[in-house]
Amino acid sequence: MGWTMRLVTAALLLGLMMVVTGDEDENSPCAHEALLDEDTLFCQGLEVFYPELGSIGCKVVPDCNNYRQKITSWMEPIVKFPGAVDGATYILVMVDPDAPSRAEPRQRFWRHWLVTDIEGADLKKGKIQGQELSAYQAPSPPAHSGFHRYQFFVFLQEGKVISLLPKENKTRGSWKMDRFLNRFHLGEPEASTQFMTQNYQDSPTLQAPRGGASEPKHKTRRR
Numbered sequence: 001m002g003w004t005m006r007l008v009t010a011a012l013l014l015g016l017m018m019v020v021t022g023d024e025d026e027n028s029p030c031a032h033e034a035l036l037d038e039d040t041l042f043c044q045g046l047e048v049f050y051p052e053l054g055s056i057g058c059k060v061v062p063d064c065n066n067y068r069q070k071i072t073s074w075m076e077p078i079v080k081f082p083g084a085v086d087g088a089t090y091i092l093v094m095v096d097p098d099a100p101s102r103a104e105p106r107q108r109f110w111r112h113w114l115v116t117d118i119e120g121a122d123l124k125k126g127k128i129q130g131q132e133l134s135a136y137q138a139p140s141p142p143a144h145s146g147f148h149r150y151q152f153f154v155f156l157q158e159g160k161v162i163s164l165l166p167k168e169n170k171t172r173g174s175w176k177m178d179r180f181l182n183r184f185h186l187g188e189p190e191a192s193t194q195f196m197t198q199n200y201q202d203s204p205t206l207q208a209p210r211g212g213a214s215e216p217k218h219k220t221r222r223r
């Protein structure tokens with residue numbers, strides 16, 4: 001091989017190595033994987049941050065740095081609604097619709113957090129301060145139950161006095177969120193988002209974040 005050929009081969013190899021390394025970076029298990037298809041419909045104007053993890057709204061908690069274990073003991077995240085109006089008050093709801101699993105959500109909804117009387121000026125900055133009707137409970141999906149969705153909603157409170165029925169306050173599971181929303185005439189949320197995670201001991205390998213073919217058939221397809 002002539003000198004020029006060697007140089008060209010070396011350059012090609014170097015280029016190839018760079019391409020391969022670049023690919024590896026993109027597919028690294030620590031990248032925050034985005035949600036897909038109908039799961040993105042909840043991603044509407046609300047931001048959720050855990051300080052060590054960063055922004056997680058509309059993403060899957062990555063299986064690295066023990067994030068899926070750590071999230072089970074972290075304090076409440078920062079929830080920010082940039083579209084919040086000064087002077088208005090809001091309600092924040094966090095639920096898991098996939099209790100105990102997305103395939104068989106017999107205890108839908110699991111109420112993780114419920115805060116009322118949040119000032120618009122605070123919510124805009126991500127400061128959740130108000131009446132805590134249900135204290136924050138960290139996501140802790142059971143082993144072998146697949147990926148769970150953790151959904152966040154913000155409703156306009158408009159001076160209403162919001163409370164849980166004693167029956168609702170007694171337990172977090174099987175919360176009839178629709179009935180709660182109807183009781184206080186809370187219509188559509190002002191903003192929402194969700195993230196997904198699964199039990200940290202479960203296989204990190206390419207299991208579909210949706211937890212398999214468990215979507216009800218009657219669900220309308222994404223437009």
Ligand SMILES: *[C@@H]1O[C@H](CO)[C@@H](O)[C@H](O)[C@H]1NC(C)=O
Pocket residue numbers: 132133134135168169170171172
């Ligand atoms: C019941 O109410 C108390 C007081 O507001 C609250 O701290 C607690 O988290 C509630 N329990 C549930 C399960 O929501």
